[in-house]
Amino acid sequence: MRNMIKTQGLTKIFKIGKKQETELVAVDDLSLEVERGEVFGFLGPNGAGKTTTVRMLTGLIRPSSGSAQIAGFELGKNDTEIRRNVGILTESPGMYERLSAEKNLTIFANLYDVPDIDKAVNKYLSMLGLWERRHDAVGSFSKGMRQKLVVARALIHEPQILFLDEPTTGLDPEASKTVRDFVEELKTEGRTIFMTTHNLDEAERLCDRVGIFQQKLLTQDSPANLREKMYGRRVVFHLRELQPAWVDLVSSIPGTGSVEAVDNKLVVSLKDPDESNPEIVRTLVAAGADVQFVGEIRHSLEQVYLEMVKGSERVQQ
Amino acid sequence: MKHIRTIINKEWSEVFKNRWVISTMTMLPLLFTALPLVMLSMTGGSTMSAEISAESSGLPAGVVASCAGLSAVDCTQIYLLNQFMLIFMMMPLMIPTTIAAYSIVGEKTTRSLEPLLATPITTIELLAGKGLAAVIPGVLISYAAFGVFILGSLLLKLSPAVFSHIISPTWLLGVLVLGPILSVIATIFATYVSSRASDPRVAEQLSSMVILPLMLVMFAVLAGKLVINIWFMLIAIVFCAVVAFGMLHLGTVIFDRENILTKWK
Secondary structure: OOEEEEEEEEEEEEEEOOOOOEEEEEEEEEEEEEEOOOEEEEEOOOOOOHHHHHHHHOOOOOOOEEEEEEOOEEOOOOHHHHHHHEEEEOOOOOOOOOOEHHHHHHHHHHHOOOOOHHHHHHHHHHHOOOHHHOOOEHHHOOHHHHHHHHHHHHHOOOOOEEEEEOOOOOOOHHHHHHHHHHHHHHHHOOOEEEEEEOOHHHHHHHOOEEEEEEOEEEEEEOHHHHHHHHHOEEEEEEEOOOOOHHHHHHHOOOOEEEEEEEOOEEEEEEOOHHHHHHHHHHHHHHOOOOEEEEEEEOOOHHHHHHHHHHHHHHHHO | OHHHHHHHHHHHHHHOOOHHHHHHHHHHHHHHHHHHHHHHHHHHOOOOOOEOOHHHHOOOHHHHHOOOOOEHHHHHHHHHHHHHHHHHHHHHHHHHHHHHHHHHHHHHHOOOHHHHHOOOOOHHHHHHHHHHHHHHHHHHHHHHHHHHHHHHHHHOOOOHHHHHHHOOHHHHHHHHHHHHHHHHHHHHHHHHHHHHOOOHHHHHHHHHHHHHHHHHHHHHHHOOOOOOOHHHHHHHHHHHHHHHHHHHHHHHHHOOHHHHHHOOO
């Protein structure tokens, strides 16, 4: 099985109001595929429908229409099997505060029918550095320790797919790093991870592909491809002096797109900078230019995200 | 069964660390067992040894009519016992209500409900686990309290007529059979209220309303308008069993993961 998550036209409409007279479209026609071992980032503003999507994909709520296969099981028909094969870290995960870390994990290991409960509990308590505090009530834990424990809880049954809903929200940098490092470790183990996040830097670092979502899936691809799709690859040639004629000269070189002159710089859109840069430098030097240095303009995922979300808001208005 | 046992174990581990629940579970049975014994011992020393008459006893006429051939003391004690037995039937209602009222709303306030619902546990397993975790202690404590009451009654050297009333089929059925059925009804009601409530205290207050029908019966007995006999008890058992079964069925229908997560906030 290649696709661990596959949705086709998944839609969720909530009926709200006293007489349920108003329809609220939370997720509209979502079609996506997440491959085995892939880390997929699901990005979107607050209220975009990310949590509703996660809840649908984990069998917690029913879609209004559309279909999905999770770990090979049909959503709506094999929900118990889906729940058995996925782990979920909810947005505000609660623990049983009066119970110990060990007891919390043991309860969930039992509910997930883990074969060797003690082994699984001990493994995650040790792996996440909670062994020494295993008998302490969770209520006495720091936020970082709690987050480690909820990650352990989501993994206790060794799920094929892990859903992480805002895994680092509200954590201090150190705790966030611990969670990120752990996600990276899971990634190397080949687990499929579906992660919603607001942290675009985190998404860029961890995710193989991201989807930008606001009720609808606006776009999906790898962060690098998204940047390239939106902005292309743009290279800046810093010159000691700029002659206006050099704009046309550079434009005539095969593989170049638009060429702009900004102060003493030429900003050139290129399909393949590795291929074109030496040729452009040679041409400029031959024309008498002093090329001081060459650099590529890096657009962040944040720029892509903001552009997409704003564009979507404009369309909705 | 494993999932149900896990939920029971989890509930007990949590609930028995809650001081309020512990105090309710200890103080109520102590009070409800000691009070009847004290009352019986006080009335036992009475000089009313003559055969009962409506005028002399001051008891409701319906009660006096059921006391044919008994002394005034015996009739008074039986009259009191009828109230106390209802209290013993109330006990398995009150203790589970305290536990069950906290069961779902407690998970909601600590935000542990969603991870729990995300496990492969079925709705029936979850409800059964939460329900049994509430019913079992309530019933066991009630049985223990009733046992202590019987022992106390033996020590008080009650008359054979009064003692045989305590262990009559009517009251044995009431305490040992109807009590647990009422406990199931109270637990399902409290679990439902708990699912809809957003505050554990509100859930408990609303859930405690389940005791009102039994209070009405108690007042009717007190006023002599109702005499509880074996037929009344059998009909009550059948009726309450049907109600409990219906509520159980309804509970599994309305206790829906999606509703709880998206609407019951």
